[in-house]
Amino acid sequence: MEQHTDAPRADKKKHTGSCHCGNLRYEAMIDLSAGGSGCNCSICTKLNGMWAYMKPHEFTLLSGEDSLGAYAWGSKVGARHFCKNCGVQCFSRCNLEFMGGDFVSVNMNTLDDIDPSTVKPHFWDGRHDNWQAGSRDTPWPIFTP
Template identity: 30%
Template sequence: MSVDASCHCGAVQMHIAAAPEMVTDCNCSICRRYGVLWAYYAPSQVQFEPAEPPTETYQRGERSIAFHRCRTCGCVTHWSAVDRSADRMAINARLLDPGVLAAARVRHLDGAVSWSYTD
C-alpha cells in the first residue's frame, strides 16, 4: 500500500511505495534538534512531486548525507546520500498522515554516544 507525505505548505510532496513498519527516533545532535522520525527507503521507492523538489540542503560532519528542507515552509522533508549510488535515503515520517505513523514501531537510536539501538 503506497502512502503520501508532504511538507506543511505542500510544495514538497512524496509518494512512497509502502507505509513504514518501523521509524527511527535518533538523539544525535542534529536529529534531536530537527525533531524528526526517520523512515528508511531505497530512493527508487520514493517519488517526489515535483520531480526536483524545491528544497535547500544542509550537510554536516563528514558530509555523507544532505538534509533537505522545504524552501517555503522550512519543514525537514528527507535526507539523501551525497553519493548518488547509495541505495538508502530517509523521509521525515512526521510528514505522513498521523494514522499511518501511529501504525509504525518507533525504535530509539542513541546517535549521541553509541550509535546503537536502545530498545
C-alpha cells in the same frame, strides 16, 4: 549485497507525504510494521523526527524541485532536504556503507496518510556514535553528554 528490483516487497506500501505548505510532495514505499527510527544525535534531537528508510528507487519527489533546499553537515555523507518556503524537512538522501550504501530516509511526521503516533519507534544512540549497540524500544536516558 541487496539486489535492486523494481518490485516492492509485499510488506511495503506506497505512502504520500508533503511539507507544511504543500510545495514539496512525495511518494515512498514504506513498511509501517518495521516502525520508525529516532536518534539522539545533535540534528535529530533538534528536529524530533521519526524516520523510515528505503532504497532510492522506492522514493519519488512528485513536486517542488524548485522549492527544495538541502542541509549537509560533518562528513557530508548525506543531506536533509527541506522546503525553502515553510522550512519543513521531509527527507534525506545519504550514502553509508553500514546502511547498505545509498538510501533515502523520510520524516514520518510529514506523511499525509498516517498518524505517526501509531508507528512503533526505535531509538539509536547517534550522539555517542554507538550504532553498533543497535536500536532500543525506549529513548536513551535524557541525552547524556
